[in-house]
Amino acid sequence: MVNIPSTIRLSFRALRVNKMRSMLTMLGIIIGVGAVIAMLAVGTGARRRIADQISSMGSNLIMVLSGASTSGGRRLGAGTQPTLSLTDSEAILKEATSVQDVAPSLSGVGQIVFGNQNWSTGVTGTTPSILDVRDWRLSSGRTFNADDVKGANKVCLVGQTVVDNLFGDIDPVGQIIRINKIPFAIVGVLEAKGQSPNGQDQDDTIIVPVTTAQKKLFGTAFPGMIRLIMVKAGSIEDLARAEREITDILRQRHRLGPGQDNDFTVRNLTQMLQATEQSTKVMTLLLGAIASVSLVVGGIGIMNIMLVSVTERTREIGIRMAVGAKTWDIRLQFLIEALLLSLIGGVIGILAGITVSKVLSSIAGWSIIVSASSILLSFGFSGMVGIFFGYYPAYKASLLDPIDALRYE
Amino acid sequence: MTLLEARNISKTYAFGEAEVRALCPTSLKIEAGEFIAIMGPSGSGKSTLMNILGCLDKPTAGEYLLGGVDVSSLSRDECAEIRNKRIGFVFQGFNLLPRTSALENVELPLLYDGISAVERKDKALAALRKVGLEGREQHHSNQMSGGQQQRVAIARALVNNAPIILADEPTGNLDTKTSAEIMDLFVKLNTESGITVILVTHEPDIAAYSRRVIRFLDGCIVSDEVTKISKDKQAGQRQAAHSFSTDP
Incomplete structure (x- = not known):
């Protein structure tokens, strides 16, 4: 049986001990999530703007032009x-x-x-x-x-x-x-x-x-x-x-x-609308994909720091194992630590992304839309990054030999 | 009552082609309530034996029964549970968690036993009181002397009511006076609470606190003698039960 609340408290403390390091590690995720949010907001805003303009001409509109x-x-x-x-x-x-x-x-x-x-x-x-x-x-x-x-x-x-x-x-x-x-x-x-x-x-x-x-x-x-x-x-x-x-x-x-x-031409505005919408959608996806690369890089940063942390705390892991910590007690402790890093980074990143979007929107002069789905998406994604990149270090920690770990200097 | 029984346990380490024997096939019985010192020079196999007795390591061959259960066949997590509930460890280097209060260090085994926060605190405070550290619950290890740190470690070993304490050179880092205090504490726990104490040492002064001394050399037991008769009435019986054998 794993005591989750205590483990979370423990992880918080471990992160606080190395404040600078935790912050720098989170920065990777903050930038990644912030970029995803801002890019999706810009893309959604552009799409909405174009759609508004086209529908302002009238929806389901067909133009018949003479003598062309x-x-x-x-x-x-x-x-x-x-x-x-x-x-x-x-x-x-x-x-x-x-x-x-x-x-x-x-x-x-x-x-x-x-x-x-x-x-x-x-x-x-x-x-x-x-x-x-x-x-x-x-x-x-x-x-x-x-x-x-x-x-x-x-x-x-x-x-x-x-x-x-x-x-x-x-x-x-x-x-x-x-x-x-x-x-x-x-x-x-x-x-x-x-x-x-x-x-x-x-x-x-x-x-x-x-x-x-x-x-x-x-x-x-x-x-x-x-x-x-x-x-x-x-x-x-x-x-x-x-x-x-x-x-x-x-x-x-x-x-x-x-x-x-x-001796006339028939033009369809909705075709235009759909074409532009399609291209802005592709653009949004592209921007999002580029931004999520930085999220993955942030995840690798988490993995790196967690591996260092596991090595540094080998003795602590040995002590915990000696007094009865089971495989999953140790694994969850480090996994939750990685998850906290990425989720706290995710929350700060969302705030940063919204701020950047606001600034961009006032510079660009058009509305930039931060959708709830983009927030959920990037928060979920940062959580997944934390689990994905945090698992290996946690796995490594949980399989340490207690005797070797206790002897580690 | 036989608490621990080793039947022909041995340990060999393979370094490539070469095999190093850390422990000869050894048989040993330890009764509840004994106070045993294991002596021998470094590399004589005493630490290997301690690790096996403490379920931290497994013998290469042989059976090790703890309370009648063969521990050598248990999984990693089952061993962790035995360490949690039945064995308390005291180390030469104290092995307390850094940046953590005495109270939280003592609570650690209870945390892994799934005990509620309130009960954890109560039990940990009681254990700290038992080792004479009342009022120092919130001190961190770097704010305490070596003797105090070792007392915290002993409290941690006691907190889950483990019947066995395994102490690996518990006074190795302490001065003579503090060593004596710590040993008195072990004696008190042994006589008053009936806790079985097994300690590794190479100081005869420290071994003198025990009632049975097992000597190791080159991985084998060379002697196993009762040095003191307990005031306990059953001492005679226990003495008769002592047995050992070595296979050179």
Whole structure:
């Protein structure tokens, strides 16, 4: 029968006797665990940040872009030939069963004037369903409605960056601004969304009814044409099917024969999300693996010190054996000592890792996430390192011959 | 009652091809309550015999019975248990744990016997009182004289009520006066508590405290004589029971 509490007390005392040595030995584990925690935190933080950015553009989003192809050497107009129409957009919503909502879009740049302030920003003509498709909400006011679209009314929604630049403390809802000299009434303010994955400020935007954009802002050569249709699929699983359906509908509507290339492009944001998520996951694993190498090196340090300790305390082991310590009494004593070294090192390492993560996060300016699982993982791992590298010295100690051990000087 | 019985035990060490005989085949009986001195020059086999009697080592051949049980066939852990419960060791160099109080040193055998902390302390304090170290429970070995350290070691040997004390040159590191005090303590434990004391020494003065002297030379017993008749009434019987044989 082994007396565990007494053994733990004993081990604590043995570690205290050689404070400096114990601390240096623990340092290996502290650095290892700290590195694992910090690296996993950086990796998780990066992953979360990218995922947030991508989903801020709207989840389950498919982009259908117009005029991106040339067929048989025939040039399709002047570079950006709009091949999509509002009716294409309506057809997709009606006919594609896996599509939840669509937002046709025609965008350009406008010079905005309010009072004595002016600002240049992207202006997007679309339908109210943009808010659903892009998972966007209003922070104040209302959205424009189907009647505004039908009547090509001069109303708009403004992004937070535009508000910051033009209005200061004034409530923008109800104010009149001029876009390319045409007056528009602001009916709502969009909630701040932050940066897109490619670094664009998504809040630097103005949204107007698509018909207004077509007829009044950007008079196009082909009336009724749009450049982009944003499609929201019912779910991530529906994305592939939605893409197929959209392609079929548009080919049919554009009367493209079997040999002809698409005169539009379908892009899937979730694919992008998954790809980036995959690569950051690999990066996190890689960082974690590199960090755990230092944990293993720390473990070897423990083994080294425990072997020295067993040799130094050979006589003590002999005395203990003479008064009746059994094989496992001795083995556990040294094993617990190694385990204490690695677990105390682990706890300090976790605190160090969290601190480093906090510092990194304030330097990098993005959130770094210390997950509970990474703490459990590295704590468990340091315990395993302690047992793995502590076992051999403990085993060696427990098999000493008591007579030789007692004679050891 | 026969406490220890060795039947033709011998010990040889192999150094490559050469064999060194540390102990001739030896037979020996020791009764409960005896006080025995084992004498002989260094390398004469007395320490080898002590190690075997103390279950620290095993004979190469022969049987060693402790309380009627053949110990030579027991496992490592079973031997550890016998050392824990039935044998108390006292060494020339005291062999106390460094940086550890007298009390904790004395508690050590109880720790390996699975005894609760409270009971451990009670028993250890009682053992320290018995060897006259009251009030020094918290002293560490480096704060005590050699005689005091040896008393702590004796308390440690007593604490688990072991019926046998094996003392290997217990006064080797002590001056004459302290040696006498320690020997008086052994005599007291032997006569008052009936503990069997077996001590190794090469000083005739120390051996004089015993009642039976076994002499060794070159691994063999050369003499085994009763030097003093105990006041004990059974002394006569015990004397008759003494037997030895050596196989040269």
